[in-house]
Amino acid sequence: MSASKNPQRSGNPATRAAAERHQHVDGRSKITWVDWVGGARLRTLPLAIAPVAAGAGIAQMQQSFSLTLTLLALAVAVLLQIGVNYANDYSDGVRGTDEHRVGPARLTGSGLVNPKKVLATALVFFGLAAVAGLVAVILSERWAFLAVGAVAILAAWFYTGGKRPYGYAGLGEIAVFIFFGLVATVGTVWLQSDIIPQEAWITGTGVGMLAVAVLIANNTRDIPTDKLVGKRTLSVRVGDRASRILFAFFVLAPFAAPGIYVLAYPMMIFALFALIGAIPAAVIMLWARSAREMILALALTSFTALAYGVLMGVAFAF
Numbered sequence: 001m002s003a004s005k006n007p008q009r010s011g012n013p014a015t016r017a018a019a020e021r022h023q024h025v026d027g028r029s030k031i032t033w034v035d036w037v038g039g040a041r042l043r044t045l046p047l048a049i050a051p052v053a054a055g056a057g058i059a060q061m062q063q064s065f066s067l068t069l070t071l072l073a074l075a076v077a078v079l080l081q082i083g084v085n086y087a088n089d090y091s092d093g094v095r096g097t098d099e100h101r102v103g104p105a106r107l108t109g110s111g112l113v114n115p116k117k118v119l120a121t122a123l124v125f126f127g128l129a130a131v132a133g134l135v136a137v138i139l140s141e142r143w144a145f146l147a148v149g150a151v152a153i154l155a156a157w158f159y160t161g162g163k164r165p166y167g168y169a170g171l172g173e174i175a176v177f178i179f180f181g182l183v184a185t186v187g188t189v190w191l192q193s194d195i196i197p198q199e200a201w202i203t204g205t206g207v208g209m210l211a212v213a214v215l216i217a218n219n220t221r222d223i224p225t226d227k228l229v230g231k232r233t234l235s236v237r238v239g240d241r242a243s244r245i246l247f248a249f250f251v252l253a254p255f256a257a258p259g260i261y262v263l264a265y266p267m268m269i270f271a272l273f274a275l276i277g278a279i280p281a282a283v284i285m286l287w288a289r290s291a292r293e294m295i296l297a298l299a300l301t302s303f304t305a306l307a308y309g310v311l312m313g314v315a316f317a318f
Contacts, residue, residue, distance in 0.1 A: 031112050039107045039118070041085040046302045047180050047214060048077035050309025051207045055188025057313025058200050064193040065317075072136035073188045076129050076149070083125030084156040088167075090118040091160035097229045126153050140191050148187065152179055170234040172219075173212045181208015185309075199261070203312050206254030210305035213250035213281075216243055217298040221291045248282040251301055254308060258315070267318055271311040277304035 056070045086107075093108020094115050107113040133149040136142075155175050159167040166175065185204030190196055219226065219235035220243040226236050235243040255278065258271035281300035288294045 031107070035107060035112070036121070039086060039089055039121075040082045043299055043302055044085060044214070045078060045081055046306035047211045048081040048184070049074065050210070050305045051180060051184035051204060052077050052188050052309075053306075054203045054207055054309040054313040054316075055185045055200065056192075057315070057317040058185075058189050058197065058203065059192040060313075060317035061199070062189075062193050062195060062197070066192045069136055069140055069191050070188065072132050072139070073184075073191055075132040076136065077184055079125050079129035079132060080152060080156060083122050083129060083153075084159065086118055086122035086125060087157055088160045090115055090122055091165065093118070095160075095229070097160075097226075097231055126156070129153070136191060142191060145187070145191070148183065152183065155179060167233070168231045170232055170237045173215055173234050176211045176215050177208040180211035181205060199316060202257050203309075203316075206257045206312070207305060207309050209250045209254045210278075210301060210308060213247050214298055214301045214305065216247045216250065217281075217285060217294055217301060220244060220247065220285070221294040221298075244286050244288075247285045247297075251278050251282050251285075251304065258312060261315070265315045268312070268315040271308060271315055274304050274307040274311060277301070277307060 052070065052074045055073070056065060059065045059070070089106045089108050093106055097109070108115045108118045130149060130153065133145065137145045137149075158165055159172060159175060166172065182201070182204040185207055186196055186200045189200040216235060219233040220240060222231075222233070223235050223240055223243070226233055234246075238246070252275075255272060255275055258268045262268040262272075277300045281297045281304060284293055284300070285297040288297060
């Protein structure tokens, strides 16, 4: 049996460990709910919450805040993010991309779960996101969101799915910036207000840049293994050193916004406290020597994005 068929012989240490952890006396493996929760990649969810929090604060600034519409926007963002994570797990797994990757074992790539079950789970979350979005559209009467939602779901699938996934061509950062930054932030505002102020675009840009930084950290860690499987991410294309420098730029540049807005919004000074996570993340990433250090930088950046979005939203609202 080849390594691709036998998880215990996988080139990924995390996959081998997962197979051994689930090995039963009868030789069969059993997946638990913990594994499925891990497949949702909860550490990425702050990237879905941050733009909605920022957008909600801007809507409150315009005295058009709606708790119902904000919660629906949050549901769409979180459900779509989880759907993306399962879809990526499925697509990368069936391609064999995860065979030698560094990091936590994936459901499909580990060989412990039927790929069809992972795909079905992804489709369920996409469906739930679509339902939440439809309710938001009906309540707000923003019918253009139907097209936006459809494009978002297609972008989520074709990131690693389909015959020519754009995530394998170095275009993932562009999509992440657009959907996790501009679309999610501006969309949350537009769902509740007829006017989209410049604050929404600038804040969306900042949140999007932090989301890009998370992806760069992930892809920089995976440069050696992505090269093996022909996955030409931006990090693979520009190389390790340039990728680290790009990460530092994208994780620090967003703080120009609160630095400028502090004159108009006094509470914006608190948004700068998110630098407590951003600066260490940049330092770690620039000098990291191991995948574990890069994973730490990724986690710090994810929570920095959450703090940034929430604190910016609060500053605008109050």
